[in-house]
Amino acid sequence: MTDKTKFTLSRRTLLAATAAGTATLAMPSVLRAQDRSIKVGVYGGYFKDSFDKHIFPEFTKASGIAVESIAEPTGEAWLVQLEQAARAGQAPADLSMMSQVAMLKGQSTDLWAPIDLARIADADKMLPQFVNEYPDGRVAGVGAVAWYITLVSNTDVYPQAPESWAYLWDPANKDKLGLLALVSNSFLLEVTARTFFDGTGILDTDEGILEVMDKLAELKPNVRLWYRDEAQFEQALKSGEIPMGQYYHDVTGLAAADGFPVRSTFPKEGGILDSGCWALSRASGKGDEAHEFISFMTQPSMQSLMSRKVGTAPTLKRDALDLSDAEFASVSSNIAPVIPRYDLYTTKSDWLNQKWTELIVG
Numbered sequence: 001m002t003d004k005t006k007f008t009l010s011r012r013t014l015l016a017a018t019a020a021g022t023a024t025l026a027m028p029s030v031l032r033a034q035d036r037s038i039k040v041g042v043y044g045g046y047f048k049d050s051f052d053k054h055i056f057p058e059f060t061k062a063s064g065i066a067v068e069s070i071a072e073p074t075g076e077a078w079l080v081q082l083e084q085a086a087r088a089g090q091a092p093a094d095l096s097m098m099s100q101v102a103m104l105k106g107q108s109t110d111l112w113a114p115i116d117l118a119r120i121a122d123a124d125k126m127l128p129q130f131v132n133e134y135p136d137g138r139v140a141g142v143g144a145v146a147w148y149i150t151l152v153s154n155t156d157v158y159p160q161a162p163e164s165w166a167y168l169w170d171p172a173n174k175d176k177l178g179l180l181a182l183v184s185n186s187f188l189l190e191v192t193a194r195t196f197f198d199g200t201g202i203l204d205t206d207e208g209i210l211e212v213m214d215k216l217a218e219l220k221p222n223v224r225l226w227y228r229d230e231a232q233f234e235q236a237l238k239s240g241e242i243p244m245g246q247y248y249h250d251v252t253g254l255a256a257a258d259g260f261p262v263r264s265t266f267p268k269e270g271g272i273l274d275s276g277c278w279a280l281s282r283a284s285g286k287g288d289e290a291h292e293f294i295s296f297m298t299q300p301s302m303q304s305l306m307s308r309k310v311g312t313a314p315t316l317k318r319d320a321l322d323l324s325d326a327e328f329a330s331v332s333s334n335i336a337p338v339i340p341r342y343d344l345y346t347t348k349s350d351w352l353n354q355k356w357t358e359l360i361v362g
Helices: 011-015 020-031 046-063 077-087 100-107 165-169 188-196 200-204 206-217 230-239 249-257 287-297 300-309 325-329 349-361
Strands: 036-043 065-072 095-099 131-133 139-154 177-180 223-227 244-248 262-265 272-280
Touching: 036 046, 036 287, 046 065, 046 287, 046 300, 065 095, 065 287, 077 095, 077 100, 095 100, 095 139, 095 287, 100 139, 100 272, 139 165, 139 230, 139 249, 165 188, 177 230, 188 200, 188 206, 200 206, 206 349, 223 230, 230 244, 230 249, 244 249, 249 262, 272 287, 287 300, 300 325
Parallel strands: 036 065, 036 095, 177 223, 177 244
Antiparallel strands: 095 272, 131 139, 139 244, 139 262, 139 272
């Protein structure tokens, strides 16, 4: 989720930063003299800045609806705020960009007003994984942004790109890997299941999860760093100190474009595709504006613009986009992705975290 400029810090580090400068300059001109408006919550920092500069003005120009962008706090704090406000009949934002886990948790309190796909012009072009549904089939959210976590390596240390996630387990990689530290953001259970167990169906039972964790534990001697600080791993990857691991495809590509000896590889089992949804608070009175907004943002032209200007992977089918092969490859892949099992991180969160600490990172 990054603009194609010289930028090597982690995108998620910037999401947590304050970026009021451009927003302060841009938003008054967007809001001025508008009869209709909508409040939209987005990830803060650089990401919000990019939407304020490149994306929201296009919607306002086309619809006449002003966008007041709200910087969401990190983690699940925003979900808590939205739920508390909804109980009081208020909406800090009408639409919000929500993680898939937050979408599921919000469903449990019926927080999300249903979205009518018949009012979304290009709904038929959306990839199915980007439609989030209630158990009864109501649409709770529609894909807003997506990004990939891939197998990354230092080209000085590894002149040949690895072809499979299985290479992480190779004994030749002892003490060379950097992997995300949490069960709920590394998605290594899904990677291991896809690579060694024919898919994530094995994760349907506790016994299956423990079998996958036993396999994952086999690569522990190869892990030098279980990282929470993305910038720390990124610098170690660039220098070759930790020459292989998992990281964000777009940020790695930007570092390579800046001349660093790094590459991002989509393994044959697929990159990890994580995403966020547009979700409408049940307390919002802006349902019409929200549907116009989602419909506009789902257009092929806007999905392509977001890929070019914000660095997000498109939520539409490849043949609906006007991205060149190089532009598409900079943010996405035609290889079928590893889709996280978000349901596990809502129904088994405590147990998973306990076993993850005991068996994997402890």
